Amino acid sequence: MSALPLFRRALADSWRGLIGWGLGVTAVVAMYLPLYPSIGGNPQFISIIESMPPELIAALNFDQITSGAGYTLGTVYGLLGFVLLTIAAAGWGANAIAGDEERGTLELTLAHGVSRPQVVLERLAAIVVKIVALVLWVTLLVAALNEPSELSISGEGIIGGGLALLGTGLVTATLALLAGAITGRRSIAVGVGAGSAVLGYAFNALGNQSIDLEWLHAVSPYYWAFGTNPLEGDMAASVWLLYAVALVASAISVLAFQRRDVGV
Numbered sequence: 301m302s303a304l305p306l307f308r309r310a311l312a313d314s315w316r317g318l319i320g321w322g323l324g325v326t327a328v329v330a331m332y333l334p335l336y337p338s339i340g341g342n343p344q345f346i347s348i349i350e351s352m353p354p355e356l357i358a359a360l361n362f363d364q365i366t367s368g369a370g371y372t373l374g375t376v377y378g379l380l381g382f383v384l385l386t387i388a389a390a391g392w393g394a395n396a397i398a399g400d401e402e403r404g405t406l407e408l409t410l411a412h413g414v415s416r417p418q419v420v421l422e423r424l425a426a427i428v429v430k431i432v433a434l435v436l437w438v439t440l441l442v443a444a445l446n447e448p449s450e451l452s453i454s455g456e457g458i459i460g461g462g463l464a465l466l467g468t469g470l471v472t473a474t475l476a477l478l479a480g481a482i483t484g485r486r487s488i489a490v491g492v493g494a495g496s497a498v499l500g501y502a503f504n505a506l507g508n509q510s511i512d513l514e515w516l517h518a519v520s521p522y523y524w525a526f527g528t529n530p531l532e533g534d535m536a537a538s539v540w541l542l543y544a545v546a547l548v549a550s551a552i553s554v555l556a557f558q559r560r561d562v563g564v
Contacts, residue, residue: 306409306419310426314392318430321388322437325381329441332375333449336368368451369531372442377461378526381438382468382497389431389469390493393476396423397557398486407562420554424477431469435462453531460530460539467542468525472497474549481557496521521545 349357349365357363364370397420400406409419439462446453453461476493480486503520504527506513517523524538 304422304425306414306422307425310396310423311429314426314430317388318433321384321434324384325434325438326441328380328384329376329438329445332380333372333442333445333451335449336371337450364529367532368446368449369453369457369529372451372453372461373526373529373531376438376442377465377531378522381465382501382522385431385434385465385469386472386494386497388434389427389473390476390490390497392427392430393473393493394480394486394489396420396427396477396480397553398480398484398489401480401484401562402486410562416558417554420477420481420550420557424474424550424553427473427477428470431466431473435466435469438462438465454533456533457531460533460535464525464530464535464539464542467539467546468497468500468521470546471521471542471549474546474553478549478553478556481553482560484560484562 365374397406400409406419410416439458442451442453442461443455443458445451446458472493475496476489479492480489483489500520500522503516504523507516507520507523517527520527521542524536524541527538528534528536530536530539
């Protein structure tokens, strides 16, 4: 038997989808970043932002949008790029166990002499590779457009932004994987993965509204990643909480799947 057969099969079956997601994030980055020189210091654009309700500005992370790093966070890393990565990661995490089980093919896989931990870990490894590839592509695009778009983001900031975005994707994927390993239901797994990202975004937005709600930042993965703008070279220590959560969720997924009956 070849090494890592499930890992290789998972990548072989999904490379076309990965290219599609790559094209999606390319469109987002290429559409927004080149616009910065014409709107970043534009008085009309600044007046439009200032005319918005302060609560909305805080919720959308538009409070620093006139700087290159703030604009990139507000349009790519903290908004559309985050949304695309969340959708992709939730789908990948849900399909790894629950999707295969609902299709009735998981029992067949297990009948070929592979252990349950092997199924979880090899498919998780394939998910991690795809998320890393997608985030790396975003990072390379931002680095390539940094100077032409006059963003003035440092190399440290570009790396920090990539690590923060990667952490959010891993949390979404591993929570979806965990839900699928526990329930065997793809809809629940997608809901848990995507729901964690939506709730994290909502908690961050609400926590930005008043001092009384700032405690919500402590339970917001979105805030852990982007509470301070990592693109400014000020990556928060809380970013590493994302990786800790992903690691714990992965370990529990292995344990949960070992103890559950697999059905159609």
